[in-house]
Amino acid sequence: MARRTPAVQAELTAPDRFRPGFDPARDKLPEPRRGGTLTLQIEALPSSLNFLLDNTSVSRRILREVHGSLLVRDLFTGEHVPELAESLVVEDTLFTRDGRRLYGELVEQGESWRVVPRSAPGHALAKAVDVPKSDVARIDRGTVFTFRLRDDVRWHDGKPLRVEDFLLTWRLSKIPEVECDSKRFMYDHLVLAEAPDSRHLRFFYDRQYFGAMAVFEGLGPLPSHVYDLRDPANPQYKSDATDAELARFVNEHPANRAWIGVGPYRITEFGNEGLEMVRTGDWWNERDSGWFERVRWRYIKDDSLAFRALAAGELDFTSRLVADDYFAAAADPQFQARAYTGFFYTPRASYIGWNLKRPELSDVRVRTALALACDWDAYIKGYYRGLAERVTAEWYDGGRDYDRSIPPLPFDLKRAKALLAEAGWYDRDGDGLVDKDGEPLAIELLSQSGNRSGEVFVQSYQQTLAQVGVRLDVAALEWPVLMERVHQRDFDGVFKVWIFPLESDPYQRWHSSQIGVGTANESSFSAPEVDRLCEAYVAEVDPERRGELSRELHRRLYAEQAYLYGVKVPHKFAIDARIRNVRLSAIDPGYRVRDWYRAE
Structure with a gap:
C-alpha cells in the first residue's frame, strides 16, 4: 500500500538541474559505475545512531543509508x-x-x-x-x-x-x-x-x-x-x-555508536572527526544499494570552513553555504571549473523557543514585546541578501495546514516598550535596563557554537533588545551540551532551526500532556483550547478538515508567542561537478546519497 503526498509534486526537480551546461530535458546522464569515496559535511556529531535515543536531523540523515524501516517515504513521489x-x-x-x-x-x-x-x-x-x-x-x-x-x-x-x-x-x-x-x-x-x-x-x-x-x-x-x-x-x-x-x-550500549544496522551501508568508524560507512554489497535491492563504495561524513561545524574545504577538493558536498560564500562562488571562475552551486527548500525554519517555566517569560505581553524588538527584515537583507522569508509557524508553508493570511509581527520598538511597561517592566533605577521587583530583565539565549547564521542573528538581537532595556546573554554551546540543557529545561531561550515533515503533528510540541523533561514540548506550553485543537487534529483523517483545525491552531499559537518564529531559508549547496544524478526534494534532507555516483 502506498500513500502519496500531493504537496511534494510541485517540488520535484530533475537530475543535475543546477549543473552548468546540462539540460535534464535534453541531455543524457552518463552511465553510473560503482566505486570511489564520497565526502559530505555534517554540522554536528550525533550522540548516538540508536534512532530511539537520538532524533536529530544529522542522525536521521546518516541512518537513511545505514538502516531501514518497515516503511519509507519516497523523497521524490511522497509515497x-x-x-x-x-x-x-x-x-x-x-x-x-x-x-x-x-x-x-x-x-x-x-x-x-x-x-x-x-x-x-x-x-x-x-x-x-x-x-x-x-x-x-x-x-x-x-x-x-x-x-x-x-x-x-x-x-x-x-x-x-x-x-x-x-x-x-x-x-x-x-x-x-x-x-x-x-x-x-x-x-x-x-x-x-x-x-x-x-x-x-x-x-x-x-x-x-x-x-x-x-x-x-x-x-x-x-x-x-x-x-x-x-x-x-x-x-x-x-x-x-x-x-x-x-x-x-x-x-548505555556501545552499539549506540558502533552501530549494527540493516541497510546498504554499514558504519566502520565513528569518531570525533565524523563517521565513515562502506557499502555492504548484500542489500536486498541491488538497484538501490548505492554507487559509492565508501561514504565519509566529515564533521565541520564552521560552514565557511566547509566551503573552503570543498573549494580545495577535500569535500564533495555541503548544503550549508552561508550567503557570502554562495554569492562569491558564483563569481569565482576557478571554483566554477570544478564545482557548482544551487539551492532547494525543505520544510525548516529558525525560531527561538522560550521556556515558559521562567516567571519573566510566562507573560504573553513580555513574549510579544521580545518578538516586536526583533528586526528580522534587517537580518534577512543583511545576512541572507534577501534569500529568506519570514514564517509564523513551524508548519510546511506550501501545504494546507499553514495560514498564509497571518502577517508576521513588525519590528516596533515603541510598541515593545509599551507592552513591557504594561507587564510591569520599566527602568526604575536609570541603568538602562527594565526591572521588576528589584531584578533586571536579563535573558540567557542558548545557541549552537560555530553556527555563523546564529552568531549574526543573536548579535543583532542583542542590540535591538538593548534599545528596549532587555539584556540578552548568549551562551554558545556544542550541540550535545545545548540539547542536554534544553532536555533538562535548563534554559531561558534557545535559538534553533526546526526541521519538520510535510504534515507535522502538533500534539507532541503543544499539548499540555507532553510537558516534562526531554519531551518535544520544550516551552512547557499549556492552554486548554490548544489541547482541544491538538486532540481534534491528530484524530481527523479528512485532510481538508485537518487543515481547518491546523490553521485555527496556527492563529492561536502565533498570538501566544511561545516561539519567536524566524525565517525559512533555502539550503544553499555546493557540490563537486563530477557527482552526477543529484535530485532534490522538498522532503528532508532534500537529497539521496545512494543515488549519486562520480563520473570523471
Missing part, C-alpha cells in the same frame, strides 16, 4: 512504500456497545456493518461478521497494520532480521527509563503489537490517527540479539531482567 516489509494490509476497527473490538475491512450494508478479515495469519475473525448499526459505538479508520517481513535481510553482523527486532523497539518505547522522550509520543497510540508467526507483525492503534502510516517510517528494528537482555540469543542473556535494567542496558 510510503515498504522497505523491510514486502507487503502491508491496513484494516479498520469497529467498537461495539458491549465492549467488543472487531477489525477488518468495514463494509456498510444498510442497517449493519460487515467486518471482513483481510490480513493473515492469526486474524481474530475466521470469517466476515455483520454488526447491526444500533450495536456500534464507534468506527476508527486505518487502525490495524499487518506487515509481512522480507526474508532476505541480514543485520550488519550477519544475523537474520526477525520479528522480535521490531517488537523490541515498540516495547522499549513503553519503558519510561529508556531515554527516548523526544520520540516516545510517536508510539503512544500503538497499544498492542504482536507477531502471529515468524514473518508477520501486527500493530493496533487505540484510535484513528492522521499520521498512522508515517509512524512506521520511525519504527525501525533494533537487533534483539544485541539489545534485549531477555533474548536467549543475547550474549548477556538475563531472563528475569527488569525494565529498569533493560533500559540502562540500551541507554
Whole structure:
C-alpha cells in the first residue's frame, strides 16, 4: 500500500538541474559505475545512531543509508512504500456497545456493518461478521497494520532480521527509563503489537490517527540479539531482567555508536572527526544499494570552513553555504571549473523557543514585546541578501495546514516598550535596563557554537533588545551540551532551526500532556483550547478538515508567542561537478546519497 503526498509534486526537480551546461530535458546522464569515496559535511556529531535515543536531523540523515524501516517515504513521489516489509494490509476497527473490538475491512450494508478479515495469519475473525448499526459505538479508520517481513535481510553482523527486532523497539518505547522522550509520543497510540508467526507483525492503534502510516517510517528494528537482555540469543542473556535494567542496558550500549544496522551501508568508524560507512554489497535491492563504495561524513561545524574545504577538493558536498560564500562562488571562475552551486527548500525554519517555566517569560505581553524588538527584515537583507522569508509557524508553508493570511509581527520598538511597561517592566533605577521587583530583565539565549547564521542573528538581537532595556546573554554551546540543557529545561531561550515533515503533528510540541523533561514540548506550553485543537487534529483523517483545525491552531499559537518564529531559508549547496544524478526534494534532507555516483 502506498500513500502519496500531493504537496511534494510541485517540488520535484530533475537530475543535475543546477549543473552548468546540462539540460535534464535534453541531455543524457552518463552511465553510473560503482566505486570511489564520497565526502559530505555534517554540522554536528550525533550522540548516538540508536534512532530511539537520538532524533536529530544529522542522525536521521546518516541512518537513511545505514538502516531501514518497515516503511519509507519516497523523497521524490511522497509515497510510503515498504522497505523491510514486502507487503502491508491496513484494516479498520469497529467498537461495539458491549465492549467488543472487531477489525477488518468495514463494509456498510444498510442497517449493519460487515467486518471482513483481510490480513493473515492469526486474524481474530475466521470469517466476515455483520454488526447491526444500533450495536456500534464507534468506527476508527486505518487502525490495524499487518506487515509481512522480507526474508532476505541480514543485520550488519550477519544475523537474520526477525520479528522480535521490531517488537523490541515498540516495547522499549513503553519503558519510561529508556531515554527516548523526544520520540516516545510517536508510539503512544500503538497499544498492542504482536507477531502471529515468524514473518508477520501486527500493530493496533487505540484510535484513528492522521499520521498512522508515517509512524512506521520511525519504527525501525533494533537487533534483539544485541539489545534485549531477555533474548536467549543475547550474549548477556538475563531472563528475569527488569525494565529498569533493560533500559540502562540500551541507554548505555556501545552499539549506540558502533552501530549494527540493516541497510546498504554499514558504519566502520565513528569518531570525533565524523563517521565513515562502506557499502555492504548484500542489500536486498541491488538497484538501490548505492554507487559509492565508501561514504565519509566529515564533521565541520564552521560552514565557511566547509566551503573552503570543498573549494580545495577535500569535500564533495555541503548544503550549508552561508550567503557570502554562495554569492562569491558564483563569481569565482576557478571554483566554477570544478564545482557548482544551487539551492532547494525543505520544510525548516529558525525560531527561538522560550521556556515558559521562567516567571519573566510566562507573560504573553513580555513574549510579544521580545518578538516586536526583533528586526528580522534587517537580518534577512543583511545576512541572507534577501534569500529568506519570514514564517509564523513551524508548519510546511506550501501545504494546507499553514495560514498564509497571518502577517508576521513588525519590528516596533515603541510598541515593545509599551507592552513591557504594561507587564510591569520599566527602568526604575536609570541603568538602562527594565526591572521588576528589584531584578533586571536579563535573558540567557542558548545557541549552537560555530553556527555563523546564529552568531549574526543573536548579535543583532542583542542590540535591538538593548534599545528596549532587555539584556540578552548568549551562551554558545556544542550541540550535545545545548540539547542536554534544553532536555533538562535548563534554559531561558534557545535559538534553533526546526526541521519538520510535510504534515507535522502538533500534539507532541503543544499539548499540555507532553510537558516534562526531554519531551518535544520544550516551552512547557499549556492552554486548554490548544489541547482541544491538538486532540481534534491528530484524530481527523479528512485532510481538508485537518487543515481547518491546523490553521485555527496556527492563529492561536502565533498570538501566544511561545516561539519567536524566524525565517525559512533555502539550503544553499555546493557540490563537486563530477557527482552526477543529484535530485532534490522538498522532503528532508532534500537529497539521496545512494543515488549519486562520480563520473570523471
